[in-house]
Amino acid sequence: MIKYFLIFLSLTINAFSLESIYFTQGTNPLEEYNNDEKIFGYIQSAKVDLYTQPKESCNKFATTVNKKISTPSDITIFKSKEIKPINYTNTISLNKLQVSEKKQKFFHMLLPAILISKQKFKVLRTRAKNIIEQDNPSNEDLVFLDKMYKKFKTTNNKELLSRMKTHPVSIVLAQAAIESAWGESRFFKEGNNIFGMWSYNRNEPRIRARExxxxxxxxxxxxxxxxxxxxxxxxxxxxxxxxxxxxxxxITKDPLQLVQYLVNYCELKGKYTKKLKKFIIKNRLTKFDKFEIDRKYI
Incomplete structure (x- = not known):
């Protein structure tokens, strides 16, 4: 308790001299750390949670390859489980494709973005865990940790590390397909908004709904x-x-067990979680949980 009181006191004393809080709505919460090695630093000796990525990939963000989609043929279908981190900057309608091809293109369009994001959060979480375990963290470390507290809306260290975890790719793909109507929603096509996330900040890029x-x-x-x-x-x-x-x-990484606890995600409650489970099974999405970013990009 004394240790974390001193951390809080240090942050309070230095509040006016520190840079403004990075995690504000309307910005990319991870971009600054990707480009500022001085602030972020690379973790060399943290105790690694084996939740997703192998140990060798826990201390670097993926070097992404931005790509624009003009036609469905621009979407890469990955043959290997180690994939290139392609970050698509736009989406297009896949409606003219046969159902099986449409599904394949949709999943492979989103797969690299999910793995890129999971890698980012893995790095940030490992960084936070390493700082929490230190006896005398630096001011830069304390600034970083304070930003994580604010972003994830908690000041409890155990809770913070729990909130910074990610979950299996199969769950994300299932929700993405359902929430975006297989990529046909206007928000998905016009704003890369996969899950229909609302905006409450007039200063951030956003789209007005018709409703x-x-x-x-x-x-x-x-x-x-x-x-x-x-x-x-x-x-x-x-x-x-x-x-x-x-x-x-x-407790578990089993997507079929986990989805039943997403009852608060949708007004349909239990009907929604049952739909997710059936969707994952029918589309054999658990195979995507074995994919990872090619290590030469991290």
Whole structure:
């Protein structure tokens, strides 16, 4: 307790001299650390949680390859389980394709973005864990940790590390297909908004919905690429009304077990989680849980 009181005191004393809090709505929560080695630093000796990535890949962000999609043929179908981190900057309709090809293209369009995001959060979580375990963290470390507290809306270290975890690719793919109507929603095509995330900040890029709620306009977020949309999704799951899901995410990696705890994600409650489970099984999505980013890009 004394240790963390001193951390809090140090942050308070230096509050006016430190840079402004990085994690603000309307910015990419991970971009700054990707480009600023001085602030972020690479973790060389942290105790690694084996939740997703192998040890060798826990200390670097993926070097992404941005790509624009003009036709469905621009979407890479991955033959190997070690994939190139392609970050698509736009989406297109796949409706003219045969059903089987449409599904394949949709999943492989989103797969690299999910793995890019999972790698980012793995690095950030490992960084936070390493700082928490230190006896005398530096001011830069304390600034970083404070930003994580604010982003994930907690000041409890155990809770922070739980909230910063991600979950199996198969769950993300299933929700993405359902929430975006297989990529045919207007928000997905115009703003890379996979999950229909609402916007409450008039200063961030966003799209006005045609519907209103109680006579007021509704806006959804507009992302510059698919990876940013996945980042926002993981943060939402990490700090929203999904405590029971996060609790079981700490216990198991089985997607068919985990989906039943996403009852608060949709107004359909249990019907939604049953739909997710059936969707994962029918489309054999658990095979994607074995994919990872090619190590030469990390």
């Amino acid at each position: 209103t709620r109680k006579g007021k306009a509704i806006y959804v977020k507009k992302y510059k690429n698919l990876s940013d949309a996945i980042d926002d999704y993981f943060v939402t799951i990490g700090r929203g009304a999904y405590k029971n899901f996060r609790k079981h995410r700490d």
